[in-house]
Amino acid sequence: SYELTQPPSVSVSPGQTASITCSGNKLGDKYASWYQQKPGQPPARVIYQDTKRPSGVPERFSGSNSGNTATLTISGTQAMDEADYYCQSWDSRTVVFGGGTKLTVL
Amino acid sequence: HLQVQESGPGLVKSSETLSLTCTVSGGSMNSSTSYWDWIRQPPGKGLEWIGSVYYSGNTDYNPSLKSRVTISADTSKKQFSLKVTSVTAADTAVYYCGRRYCDGDCFSTYFDDWGQGVLVTVSS
Numbered sequence: 001s002y003e004l005t006q007p008p009s010v011s012v013s014p015g016q017t018a019s020i021t022c023s024g025n026k027l028g029d030k031y032a033s034w035y036q037q038k039p040g041q042p043p044a045r046v047i048y049q050d051t052k053r054p055s056g057v058p059e060r061f062s063g064s065n066s067g068n069t070a071t072l073t074i075s076g077t078q079a080m081d082e083a084d085y086y087c088q089s090w091d092s093r094t095v096v097f098g099g100g101t102k103l104t105v106l
Numbered sequence: 107h108l109q110v111q112e113s114g115p116g117l118v119k120s121s122e123t124l125s126l127t128c129t130v131s132g133g134s135m136n137s138s139t140s141y142w143d144w145i146r147q148p149p150g151k152g153l154e155w156i157g158s159v160y161y162s163g164n165t166d167y168n169p170s171l172k173s174r175v176t177i178s179a180d181t182s183k184k185q186f187s188l189k190v191t192s193v194t195a196a197d198t199a200v201y202y203c204g205r206r207y208c209d210g211d212c213f214s215t216y217f218d219d220w221g222q223g224v225l226v227t228v229s230s
Binding site for chain 1: 140143145152153154155164167168170202204206212213214215216217218220221222223
């Protein structure tokens with residue numbers, strides 16, 4: 001079965017750039033989406049189709065996808081961005097989620 | 107604005123069947139680009155996709171759960187449901203229902219709407 005691998009945790013200082021990776025076999029040939037989840041809340045989409053931002057998502061969130069790795073980048077990270085982040089793709093009629101990355105804003 | 111909301115028992119006994127319903131409001135289930143999904147999240151852990159149903163009744167399931175899971179839809183009631191048989195403590199999780207966008211072959215697919223989730227605890 002297809003797997004997506006994320007680092008368990010990433011730390012960033014306020015105002016700096018955070019990068020969260022998601023690795024999967026030939027992931028660049030598929031679309032990747034990213035979700036932000038804060039404690040006690042359902043996930044919320046922040047990136048879809050590799051690079052697109054839903055309405056209302058700040059411009060500091062951006063995405064890329066090439067080769068075997070999709071990356072979520074948060075520029076000028078703010079304290080409110082501290083959350084768990086999950087990547088998601090599709091393979092063989094199955095939705096696949098990455099294991100999630102806890103972003104800590106120190 | 108479309109909304110989805112889970113309902114069902116918060117406590118299920120081990121070896122029994124877990125049953126949940128998701129009610130759709132503010133929109134139709136009969137959209138060619140919408141799939142209706144169940145996702146779960148064990149306490150302190152990540153997201154696990156359970157499966158989906160299309161308005162036509164077609165279903166897709168996570169292979170790891172397929173033998174125990176049934177998802178069905180009643181579009182006239184604007185509801186879809188989840189059944190998981192022979193539950194164990196490992197099935198304890200927050201269960202989310204959601205609407206997933208899917209283009210023709212689902213090359214582009216992502217979740218548009220999520221319910222608030224319902225915690226289901228499996229007791230011995």
